[in-house]
Amino acid sequence: MEAESLSGGFDNAPIASAHAFRVALDVMARPGKIGKISGALPPAPMTVAAGSLILTLCDPETPVWLAPSLQGATIADWVRFHTGAPLVANRAGAMFAVGRWEELAPITDFPIGTPQYPDRSTTLIVEMDRMTASGPTLRGPGIKDSIQLGLPDVKSFQANAALFPLGLDFYFTAGSQIAALPRTTKLEG
Amino acid sequence: MSSDYNFAYLDEQTKRMIRRALLKGVAIPGYQVPFASREMPMPYGWGTGGVQVTAACLLPDDTLKVIDQGADDTTNAVSIRKFFEKTASVSVTEETTEATVIQTRHRIPETPLTEGQILVYQVPIPEPLRFLEPRETETRKMHALEEYGLMHVKLYEDIARHGHIATAYAYPVKVEGRYVMDPSPIPKFDNPKMEMAGLQLFGAGREQRIYAVPPYTRVVSLDFEDHPFERGGAQQPCGLCAATDAYLDEVIMDDIGTRMFVCSDTDYCRKRREVGHVGEMGVPKAEDAA
Numbered sequence: 001m002e003a004e005s006l007s008g009g010f011d012n013a014p015i016a017s018a019h020a021f022r023v024a025l026d027v028m029a030r031p032g033k034i035g036k037i038s039g040a041l042p043p044a045p046m047t048v049a050a051g052s053l054i055l056t057l058c059d060p061e062t063p064v065w066l067a068p069s070l071q072g073a074t075i076a077d078w079v080r081f082h083t084g085a086p087l088v089a090n091r092a093g094a095m096f097a098v099g100r101w102e103e104l105a106p107i108t109d110f111p112i113g114t115p116q117y118p119d120r121s122t123t124l125i126v127e128m129d130r131m132t133a134s135g136p137t138l139r140g141p142g143i144k145d146s147i148q149l150g151l152p153d154v155k156s157f158q159a160n161a162a163l164f165p166l167g168l169d170f171y172f173t174a175g176s177q178i179a180a181l182p183r184t185t186k187l188e189g
Numbered sequence: 190m191s192s193d194y195n196f197a198y199l200d201e202q203t204k205r206m207i208r209r210a211l212l213k214g215v216a217i218p219g220y221q222v223p224f225a226s227r228e229m230p231m232p233y234g235w236g237t238g239g240v241q242v243t244a245a246c247l248l249p250d251d252t253l254k255v256i257d258q259g260a261d262d263t264t265n266a267v268s269i270r271k272f273f274e275k276t277a278s279v280s281v282t283e284e285t286t287e288a289t290v291i292q293t294r295h296r297i298p299e300t301p302l303t304e305g306q307i308l309v310y311q312v313p314i315p316e317p318l319r320f321l322e323p324r325e326t327e328t329r330k331m332h333a334l335e336e337y338g339l340m341h342v343k344l345y346e347d348i349a350r351h352g353h354i355a356t357a358y359a360y361p362v363k364v365e366g367r368y369v370m371d372p373s374p375i376p377k378f379d380n381p382k383m384e385m386a387g388l389q390l391f392g393a394g395r396e397q398r399i400y401a402v403p404p405y406t407r408v409v410s411l412d413f414e415d416h417p418f419e420r421g422g423a424q425q426p427c428g429l430c431a432a433t434d435a436y437l438d439e440v441i442m443d444d445i446g447t448r449m450f451v452c453s454d455t456d457y458c459r460k461r462r463e464v465g466h467v468g469e470m471g472v473p474k475a476e477d478a479a
Contacts, residue, residue: 014201015196017201018204021204021208022248029401030403030404056208059202116329116330119223142215142405165220169216184217184403
């Protein structure tokens with residue numbers, strides 16, 4: 001195991017994860033809002049935001065699917081060492097999936113939950129180059145009137161929203177920036 | 190702060206589990222997410238669910254307010270505030286506007302909440318259909334199929350028997366046009382406030398359920414076209430601060446039936462008295478101090 005895989009965790013886990021979670025909660029409750037999340041320093045190319053989110057939410061109970069570009073030993077070991085989360089190759093078994101949009105799409109083979117347990121669906125962490133506040137118009141719970149967010153795709157997210165109350169939930173990460181798109185958000189344009 | 194506890198009492202693994210449930214709850218407004226509720230150092234019914242949700246959300250620099258039926262100074266509220274002062278070293282307040290996190294039992298503060306605030310409800314029975322259908326397997330199916338006819342029958346029976354919908358608290362709501370949700374036993378007077386700028390989180394400890402309502406989410410109280418939802422409210426102004434827009438508690442004054450009505454939201458009432466509002470049974474502020 002590389003030394004890089006052993007460093008870069010939260011300095012003070014209870015406090016750092018509390019701060020990271022409040023940002024994750026805030027952006028999920030307000031889709032389209034861009035927040036700042038930090039605390040973790042994962043090996044490149046994983047972003048600080050994605051790494052912090054993983055350390056906050058993942059543990060031995062949450063199977064994680066890593067995209068091919070993140071499957072190098074350094075990152076896989078980093079996730080295993082700091083969270084204990086099992087890494088899975090099968091998308092159908094993933095509670096969290098991390099990667100760039102090109103690698104995550106098509107998203108149809110991630111679990112979307114069941115009618116009785118719609119919460120049993122995958123949360124996707126989409127790594128982006130940059131976060132922009134312009135793009136498709138978002139409406140729905142958590143959004144006062146409407147808001148814009150730069151997204152890698154529109155059709156897939158519209159199709160996902162149409163599955164409500166089933167569906168996937170998304171985080172978008174770039175550097176230490178984070179935004180979210182729950183299944184309830186409707187996209188226009 | 191007593192550093193023998195982990196930050197905010199719960200261990201990190203438990204907090205992660207609760208946090209994952211909270212995020213799915215926010216993503217599916219009104220849906221009850223099962224979670225592995227822990228034993229807390231207080232009995233069930235005293236807010237174990239709310240306390241776990243608050244513990245998973247708190248930051249060291251948060252300002253916490255805890256109310257029980259609107260009051261900041263009741264045993265339950267005081268002990269939960271002290272619990273988090275000790276285990277999370279947060280600062281506490283009685284002022285609604287100062288708080289970043291508010292844990293509540295059975296009331297929504299009269300002062301409207303703002304974007305940065307989180308309201309955590311303590312919930313005894315999270316399942317609105319439970320008294321109509323005792324089996325969890327069945328109620329889960331009913332939510333899955335959006336089969337809420339039974340609830341409307343219950344409200345209809347109210348009308349048939351009493352001439353109006355007699356449910357006064359824990360009045361069922363439909364969230365974002367999909368899930369019927371128990372708003373916890375808040376008076377139906379508070380139901381319209383649930384469409385707010387703050388984030389609402391609900392924790393039921395004994396029943397092991399978490400649910401949420403994001404800001405600006407449609408929350409509609411169930412009713413009929415010919416029997417629309419009525420908010421109800423006070424028949425008279427508050428005895429201390431003369432407020433006519435607040436929810437009032439009835440207080441029995443003696444054994445010959447004298448009674449007074451006062452704001453249940455103690456912070457709201459105190460603020461009004463501080464700026465000079467005086468009710469019929471109140472005393473002006475200067476005299477009060479003397």
